[in-house]
Amino acid sequence: MTRLLACLAVVTALSAGAALSAVGAPSACKPTANDAAGPFSQTGIAAPRRAKIGTGHILRARVVRAGDCRPVVGALVVLWQAGPNGYARRGRGSVRTDRQGRFTFQGPVPTSYGRQPHIHIAVIHPQFEELLTRHVVPRGATSGRKTIVLTPLL
Numbered sequence: 001m002t003r004l005l006a007c008l009a010v011v012t013a014l015s016a017g018a019a020l021s022a023v024g025a026p027s028a029c030k031p032t033a034n035d036a037a038g039p040f041s042q043t044g045i046a047a048p049r050r051a052k053i054g055t056g057h058i059l060r061a062r063v064v065r066a067g068d069c070r071p072v073v074g075a076l077v078v079l080w081q082a083g084p085n086g087y088a089r090r091g092r093g094s095v096r097t098d099r100q101g102r103f104t105f106q107g108p109v110p111t112s113y114g115r116q117p118h119i120h121i122a123v124i125h126p127q128f129e130e131l132l133t134r135h136v137v138p139r140g141a142t143s144g145r146k147t148i149v150l151t152p153l154l
Helices: 001-023
Strands: 057-065 077-082 093-095 102-108 118-124 131-136 143-150
Touching: 057 077, 057 118, 077 102, 093 102, 118 143, 131 143
Parallel strands: 057 143
Antiparallel strands: 057 102, 077 093, 077 118, 118 131
16 A cells, blocks of 8 residues: 555656646747758649559658647648659649648658658748758658648748
């Protein structure tokens, strides 16, 4: 019985400390760093509206706001990955984020063309700085997760 009470006391103390530190803690949402334009510099960022360009790899991601980590609703996310013959229109797609800032993109497992396999991502929303980034796909991975943090314009 004494051991149970001691465990409960520790859990209560840890919970109270976590709640206090969460209230006064600075935000953990730091802006995602911009990346090189990649294939977007050659043809712009227009892409057909589709969340699936093939099968083999699924990227689940979330777009949030720097500072308070709130979801960015309705952001246009353009994705582009290279195939065995380089970049082609069939390797592009675009989606909009949902009410929680989430999106899913499905395609073939990205191939290597002298660099780590990756998916280029452009995120556009009128209230945020435009962002170009990438998701690197580890060898053998069939799925991935990413959080993208945008910087508000004001």
